[in-house]
Amino acid sequence: MPIITEHEDRWEAQIRKGSLDLAILAVLWNERLYGLDILRRLQGASLEVAEGTLYPILMRLKNDGLLESTWVEAEAGHPRKYYWLTRAGRQRARSMAQSWDAFSQSISDLVLPMKNGRKEG
Amino acid sequence: MAGVMISEDDAVIRQYLAKVSAGLKNIGEQQKKEILAEIDSHLRERVGELGAENDPHPTERAISGLGGPGRLASEFVAEARTKSGIYSYAPWTLLRRASQVARTSAKGLLIFLTGLVGYVSTIAALITAILKPFIPDLGLWIGKFGFVWGVKPDGAPGRELLGRYFVEASIALAFVFGSLTTLALRRLISKVPFFGEWRRAA
Numbered sequence: 001m002p003i004i005t006e007h008e009d010r011w012e013a014q015i016r017k018g019s020l021d022l023a024i025l026a027v028l029w030n031e032r033l034y035g036l037d038i039l040r041r042l043q044g045a046s047l048e049v050a051e052g053t054l055y056p057i058l059m060r061l062k063n064d065g066l067l068e069s070t071w072v073e074a075e076a077g078h079p080r081k082y083y084w085l086t087r088a089g090r091q092r093a094r095s096m097a098q099s100w101d102a103f104s105q106s107i108s109d110l111v112l113p114m115k116n117g118r119k120e121g
Numbered sequence: 122m123a124g125v126m127i128s129e130d131d132a133v134i135r136q137y138l139a140k141v142s143a144g145l146k147n148i149g150e151q152q153k154k155e156i157l158a159e160i161d162s163h164l165r166e167r168v169g170e171l172g173a174e175n176d177p178h179p180t181e182r183a184i185s186g187l188g189g190p191g192r193l194a195s196e197f198v199a200e201a202r203t204k205s206g207i208y209s210y211a212p213w214t215l216l217r218r219a220s221q222v223a224r225t226s227a228k229g230l231l232i233f234l235t236g237l238v239g240y241v242s243t244i245a246a247l248i249t250a251i252l253k254p255f256i257p258d259l260g261l262w263i264g265k266f267g268f269v270w271g272v273k274p275d276g277a278p279g280r281e282l283l284g285r286y287f288v289e290a291s292i293a294l295a296f297v298f299g300s301l302t303t304l305a306l307r308r309l310i311s312k313v314p315f316f317g318e319w320r321r322a323a
Binding site: 036050051052056057060071078079081 | 197
């Protein structure tokens with residue numbers, strides 16, 4: 001039975017955290033969403049994000065000029081803060097997606113022998 | 122009874138928000154208000170959802186989803202400190218980000234060197250302005266040696282062009298160098314794909 005060590009847990013957490021900015025920008029690519037909506041979209045893509053992690057990141061992305069937001073009165077009886085990508089946000093999202101493609105391709109190439117079960121040497 | 126329940130929920134949420142607010146140190150008042158309003162909105166939304174699912178303790182569940190108030194506040198404080206560098210105007214932040222970009226490619230290295238040369242020139246222009254009262258020979262010299270910003274080469278005939286306006290000209294030059302370097306770095310860094318986010322997570 002495989003044992004998941006603390007180091008492996010940390011590694012996975014780092015990957016998730018590192019890719020969260022891109023994931024958030026990606027779910028906002030086509031529409032304006034509020035916090036819980038964004039969370040649901042990420043969870044729908046099997047990205048488990050703690051609720052308390054999302055809002056501080058949204059604040060930073062807004063401070064960086066990548067997102068804009070506005071309060072909208074909702075039928076629920078309380079206002080919701082909707083976010084959308086700015087022009088700089090779109091530019092950044094494209095650039096990050098390129099980096100992601102290149103990086104994931106490199107890693108995929110490296111781990112291919114492991115998937116095929118081949119042993120070198 | 123329902124009215125009592127709502128006010129109790131309100132009290133619990135307000136208590137939680139007050140604790141979050143207390144932990145939001147070094148965050149501006151306007152930003153703090155925005156944060157608390159958004160957390161409040163989130164909690165009310167979640168309480169409504171959980172109530173609709175017949176959860177016996179919707180408020181507590183909603184709050185536990187966000188985590189402890191101290192931890193939530195510290196996450197906000199940590200993210201507020203994290204400047205990506207791409208959209209900053211601070212030379213040190215830009216140069217630090219450029220140094221990270223420099224490790225990713227030859228183009229990145231060129232960007233870093235551009236920034237380094239630009240800011241070193243800015244500092245050099247400022248230093249000449251400061252030193253002018255102590256070294257009167259400092260100036261913009263023209264002669265057979267061409268143009269020299271500084272001290273005239275020994276023995277070479279030449280003429281100083283700026284005279285008593287050298288200090289003002291040096292400060293203006295430093296401003297131009299600094300501004301152009303900052304704008305160039307911001308533009309160049311934003312166009313290079315790199316893994317700043319991965320490094321920050323590590």
